[in-house]
Amino acid sequence: MTLAIFDLDNTLIADDSDYLWGQFLVEQGIVDREQYERANARFYEQYKAGNLDIGEFLAFALKPLADHAPEQLYHWRRQFVEQKIQPILLPAARQLIDTHKQQGHTPLVITATNRFVTEPIVALYGIEHLIATRPSMQDGRYTGGYEGVPCFQGGKVTRLQQWLEQQRADLRGSWFYSDSHNDLPLLMQVENPVAVDPDDKLRSFAQEKGWPIISLREGRCPEHHFAK
Numbered sequence: 001m002t003l004a005i006f007d008l009d010n011t012l013i014a015d016d017s018d019y020l021w022g023q024f025l026v027e028q029g030i031v032d033r034e035q036y037e038r039a040n041a042r043f044y045e046q047y048k049a050g051n052l053d054i055g056e057f058l059a060f061a062l063k064p065l066a067d068h069a070p071e072q073l074y075h076w077r078r079q080f081v082e083q084k085i086q087p088i089l090l091p092a093a094r095q096l097i098d099t100h101k102q103q104g105h106t107p108l109v110i111t112a113t114n115r116f117v118t119e120p121i122v123a124l125y126g127i128e129h130l131i132a133t134r135p136s137m138q139d140g141r142y143t144g145g146y147e148g149v150p151c152f153q154g155g156k157v158t159r160l161q162q163w164l165e166q167q168r169a170d171l172r173g174s175w176f177y178s179d180s181h182n183d184l185p186l187l188m189q190v191e192n193p194v195a196v197d198p199d200d201k202l203r204s205f206a207q208e209k210g211w212p213i214i215s216l217r218e219g220r221c222p223e224h225h226f227a228k
Contacts, residue, residue, distance in 0.1 A: 001169050004100035005160075005186075006127075007178035008111040008118055011196045012097075014088040014217060017121055018061060018113040019044045024080045025064055048199065050181055054112070054152045059144070062135050065116060066144030073116070073142070081120050089124060095221035097125055100175070110160060110186070112152040116142070131159050154185045181205065 009016040022040035025031045039060055046052040065073060097107050108129040109122045115132040122130045134147040149155045164170060175192040176183070181201035187193040195206035195213045206213050214221075 001106045001167070002104065002173040003108055003169070003171065003175065003190075004097070004105040005108045005110055005174060005176040005190065006093075006097070007176075007180065007183055007196075008109050008121065009113060010179040011177055011216070012090060012093040012109070012125060013085065013121065014090055016044065016113075017085065017117050020084045021080060021117050022061070024076070024084055028076065028079075030068075030076070031064060047182065050201070052152075052182075054150045054155070058114075058133065058146050058150060062114065062142065062144045062146060065135055065142035070141060077116070077120065080117075081124075085121050085124070090216045092216040092219060092221040094125060096177070096216065097127065099221070105175070108163075110151060110156050112150065112156070112182075114146070129163075131156075131163055153182050156183065156186045157189060160186065160189075178202070187211075 006012050009018065019040060022031075022036065026033050026037050026040075043052060043057045043060065046057075068076075100107055106129065107125075107127045108131065109118070109125075109127055110131040111118050112133055114135050115130065116135050118132050119130060131151055133151045136143045136145045136147045149158045151159045171190055173192075174190040175194065176187055176190040177194045177196045178187060179196050179198050179202065181199055184202070184205065187195075187202075193206075193209075193211050195202050195211055197215050197217055198206060198213060203213060205211075
């Protein structure tokens with residue numbers, strides 16, 4: 001299989017789903033507004049700066065899952081997707097995914113945001129394969145912890161390699177689309193790295209390497225770089 005790999009946040013959607021989930025919890029009164037909003041903003045700034053402590057962040061982000069029954073969480077998640085995610089889906093992203101599918105490529109989303117938040121978002125784009133940070137469960141409830149390697153920075157490479165082994169696949173001809181310099185470890189692994197509405201660090205690196213730089217925010221998917 002030829003993989004078309006996509007980051008999710010600020011790549012296929014026009015914002016960060018992890019941050020928006022936190023905002024949703026605040027707005028619904030599910031978590032303490034002042035404390036949670038401040039921490040959520042602090043972690044997001046650390047992520048953008050490239051110095052996020054992923055263990056510390058996950059302890060914060062996954063705690064609300066442990067505090068409530070799954071049935072209630074799934075109800076809130078449906079509201080979250082309708083209110084926060086549907087408005088930031090990108091038609092150009094859908095076009096790009098469809099173009100790869102038409103060429104026989106296999107779409108895959110790989111994201112640091114946990115699977116609880118991202119699974120229904122990825123499904124909206126009709127993508128079957130998702131590699132994401134996995135919240136752990138015990139006796140039918142989330143524990144507030146996570147399983148395996150967090151899917152962040154170099155952890156994305158590790159998790160993808162594990163997935164490839166399970167699928168008996170490799171990265172020949174592969175594509176990876178991302179907005180973030182945090183994804184440079186994986187961008188360096190694929191044959192066709194593409195910077196999508198990139199942050200300043202990734203834009204500079206992509207220009208230096210001669211990688212394509214595209215935008216999915218402008219309503220129509222650019223065609224000049226499309227799959228070979």
